[in-house]
Amino acid sequence: MEAWVDSLNILKNGLETGEQIYELLSKRCPAGAKMVICPMHIGDTVLLAAYARAYKEYNDCSYLIFVVNDYQNSLIRLWPDIDASIPLTPNNMEALSYYVFATGRYNDNNILFASFKAGLIIADKISLYRDGEKDDTVGGHARRYLGLPDSAVPTRIKGDLDSAYMPDTRFKGNEVMLCPCAKSESMLPEEFWEILADKLKGRGYKVYTNFNNRSGEYVVKGTEAISSDLNEILDYCMRFKAFISIRSGICDLIGQTDAPLYVIYTSDRYWDDLDLIEMGKTDRIWKYRYADGEYNNLVKRIMQDIVNE
Numbered sequence: 446m447e448a449w450v451d452s453l454n455i456l457k458n459g460l461e462t463g464e465q466i467y468e469l470l471s472k473r474c475p476a477g478a479k480m481v482i483c484p485m486h487i488g489d490t491v492l493l494a495a496y497a498r499a500y501k502e503y504n505d506c507s508y509l510i511f512v513v514n515d516y517q518n519s520l521i522r523l524w525p526d527i528d529a530s531i532p533l534t535p536n537n538m539e540a541l542s543y544y545v546f547a548t549g550r551y552n553d554n555n556i557l558f559a560s561f562k563a564g565l566i567i568a569d570k571i572s573l574y575r576d577g578e579k580d581d582t583v584g585g586h587a588r589r590y591l592g593l594p595d596s597a598v599p600t601r602i603k604g605d606l607d608s609a610y611m612p613d614t615r616f617k618g619n620e621v622m623l624c625p626c627a628k629s630e631s632m633l634p635e636e637f638w639e640i641l642a643d644k645l646k647g648r649g650y651k652v653y654t655n656f657n658n659r660s661g662e663y664v665v666k667g668t669e670a671i672s673s674d675l676n677e678i679l680d681y682c683m684r685f686k687a688f689i690s691i692r693s694g695i696c697d698l699i700g701q702t703d704a705p706l707y708v709i710y711t712s713d714r715y716w717d718d719l720d721l722i723e724m725g726k727t728d729r730i731w732k733y734r735y736a737d738g739e740y741n742n743l744v745k746r747i748m749q750d751i752v753n754e
Contacts (some may be wrong), residue, residue: 463544488694
């Protein structure tokens with residue numbers, strides 16, 4: 446009973462906080478403007494931002510504000526069609542999401558909650574269920590959340606990223622970054638990444654693991670850890686030979702650049718639904734399916750593609 450009361454108090458406090466945040470956001474949305482709340486992970490925010498221009502055109506909007514998790518805020522400058530951004534801590538974003546779920550204010554007062562609709566289940570515990578969620582393509586998710594037609598076209602990040610960064614003598618152009626961790630896909634065995642890293646080093650590449658000491662992350666044996674915020678990832682895109690990643694939100698960001706991206710899928714659903722190629726980048730993305738235990742054949746294919754690029 447005590448745990449149940451604690452859960453109710455947490456929910457009550459979250460709803461109250463969420464309501465306060467929503468009202469503050471309403472006051473920061475000027476007349477004629479639209480505000481889009483992006484409550485999810487990096488990949489979701491990148492996809493929504495890619496449709497910012499289409500959203501403004503479709504809604505005859507001259508001023509667009511994105512509300513994002515604070516660790517994503519630096520990305521918004523890459524899409525000039527987004528005029529301003531408001532960062533929230535993850536805890537505040539969660540409270541805001543609960544408030545929207547509880548009240549149904551998904552599109553109210555020029556504020557759009559650009560994610561799945563959900564309801565609260567109050568039984569032996571408090572949890573969420575997705576309301577009307579369906580399988581879709583990666584662009585289809587973003588268009589549906591923004592209320593856009595299928596004909597809407599995404600845009601890529603602005604400008605030449607080379608001009609935004611100073612030379613970095615640490616890197617020689619033969620670096621490869623491994624991104625073995627994901628929230629959306631089942632992760633591959635560490636042994637696979639170790640075999641791949643060993644093959645890459647044997648061909649003279651310097652191999653790094655993207656590692657920021659977050660829950661579930663690890664450094665692939667035989668590689669060097671490299672910590673990176675989102676802007677640094679874009680910097681590396683201009684310098685590294687290749688990025689090899691399990692399908693994750695970081696792929697959506699790297700896929701907005703011209704960096705060679707080698708993406709490993711562990712489920713057919715994401716292979717079909719979360720297809721980066723749909724977002725308009727077809728020339729430097731390589732896709733691979735992983736089947737349990739098929740290390741050597743997959744490593745061989747990836748190595749051949751990198752060497753031939």
